[in-house]
Amino acid sequence: MTRDVDVSIVIPVYNEEGILREAVTELLAGLETVRAALDAPELTFEVIIAENGSRDATVELAQHLASERSEVKMFSLGEPNYGKALRRGILEARGTWVICEEIDLCDLDFHHRALELLRHGDADMVVGSKAMKGSSDHRPMMRRIATRVLNGMFRVAVDFRGTDTHGLKAFHRATVTPVVEKCVIDRDLFASELVIRAGQAVRVVEIPIRIAEKRAPAINLAKRIPNVLKGMVKLTYAIRTGRKL
Numbered sequence: 573m574t575r576d577v578d579v580s581i582v583i584p585v586y587n588e589e590g591i592l593r594e595a596v597t598e599l600l601a602g603l604e605t606v607r608a609a610l611d612a613p614e615l616t617f618e619v620i621i622a623e624n625g626s627r628d629a630t631v632e633l634a635q636h637l638a639s640e641r642s643e644v645k646m647f648s649l650g651e652p653n654y655g656k657a658l659r660r661g662i663l664e665a666r667g668t669w670v671i672c673e674e675i676d677l678c679d680l681d682f683h684h685r686a687l688e689l690l691r692h693g694d695a696d697m698v699v700g701s702k703a704m705k706g707s708s709d710h711r712p713m714m715r716r717i718a719t720r721v722l723n724g725m726f727r728v729a730v731d732f733r734g735t736d737t738h739g740l741k742a743f744h745r746a747t748v749t750p751v752v753e754k755c756v757i758d759r760d761l762f763a764s765e766l767v768i769r770a771g772q773a774v775r776v777v778e779i780p781i782r783i784a785e786k787r788a789p790a791i792n793l794a795k796r797i798p799n800v801l802k803g804m805v806k807l808t809y810a811i812r813t814g815r816k817l
Contacts, residue, residue, distance in 0.1 A: 577616040579687065580667030580745070584622040584657040585675050589629040595675050596621070596637055596644065602680045609684045610691070620645045622661035625652030655762025662745075662752050671742040672763070679740060682781055686742035689777055696747045696774035699767055700740030706780035722764070722800070729808040730768055734778055737764035747774055756816045760796055761803035768811065 581599070585592060596619060607615050621634045623646060634646040647664070649657045662670055669690050671683055679700065686698035702709045702719055709716050719736065726732035741763070748766075751773055757765045770776050810816055 576666045577618045578667055579615065579617045579669050579671060580620060580665030581617060581671045581673050582620045582622055582658060582661035582665060583673045583675050584624060584654050584661065585630055586624055586652055586654065587626045587628050587630060588675050589633055591675060592630060592633045593637065595678050599678045600641065600643060606680055606683050610687060618643055618645060618666060620661045620665060622647060622657035624649040624654060624657035653759055655758035655760065659752060659755065659758065659762055665745060667745060669742060670745045673740065677740065677783060679781060682740050685779055690742060690744055695777035697741060697743035697770045697776045699734065699736060699776060699778045700781040701736035701778045702739060702781060702783050704735040704778055704780050708782040710784040725804060726764065726768060729804065730811045732768050734767065734771060734776065736778065737767040740781060741767065756810045757803050757807050759803060760800050761807055765807050
């Protein structure tokens with residue numbers, strides 16, 4: 573029988589051969605600082621690489637990492653679908669707490685602060701906000717504008733009360749899994765639907781984060797717009813009516 577772990581870190585990846593090994597290796601090494609900051613040397617972690625449709629050597633690299641390090645697990649979805657990969661990674665996670673990361677961030681400070689809140693029962697989900705007061709967002713201007721526009725659309729369409737839906741998040745797995753299972757959108761907006769629905773069902777706390785990407789986005793922002801708009805229509809209908817479009 574495989575022993576459960578304390579924290580599962582789920583990282584969707586797509587065409588990341590350039591930074592995958594370095595990012596995962598740095599993350600694993602940095603988890604020692606998280607244990608120290610939490611004064612929890614016994615805390616155990618697993619890292620789940622959720623590969624989705626890569627056309628480069630990402631799959632092979634992820635397989636090698638999983639064979640080299642017992643803490644690393646991976647699966648290959650076979651299609652480019654961020655939301656579907658993230659959802660599967662969450663549902664396969666064994667940890668008491670789950671952290672949803674981005675391969676170009678791996679923000680250990682967020683891990684520390686989020687786990688502090690979760691372990692003390694002060695939240696069921698912690699969202700790392702790029703847009704709230706105290707945050708520091710060093711992404712290109714167009715990506716920062718896109719975040720503001722998207723969150724504004726959520727506020728109008730589904731009465732979203734937070735400041736950010738897409739990016740780093742951590743939560744108590746048993747509490748939030750029913751919310752994950754209720755989500756109906758995949759691709760770009762699954763993460764947003766998860767945060768929006770969680771805000772209606774469990775205790776969600778936002779904390780500011782500092783963000784600076786390690787590389788240019790794997791998918792061009794302009795190419796994502798049609799799918800995001802279609803997803804927005806489906807998401808609004810699903811949340812407003814309780815039915816899938």
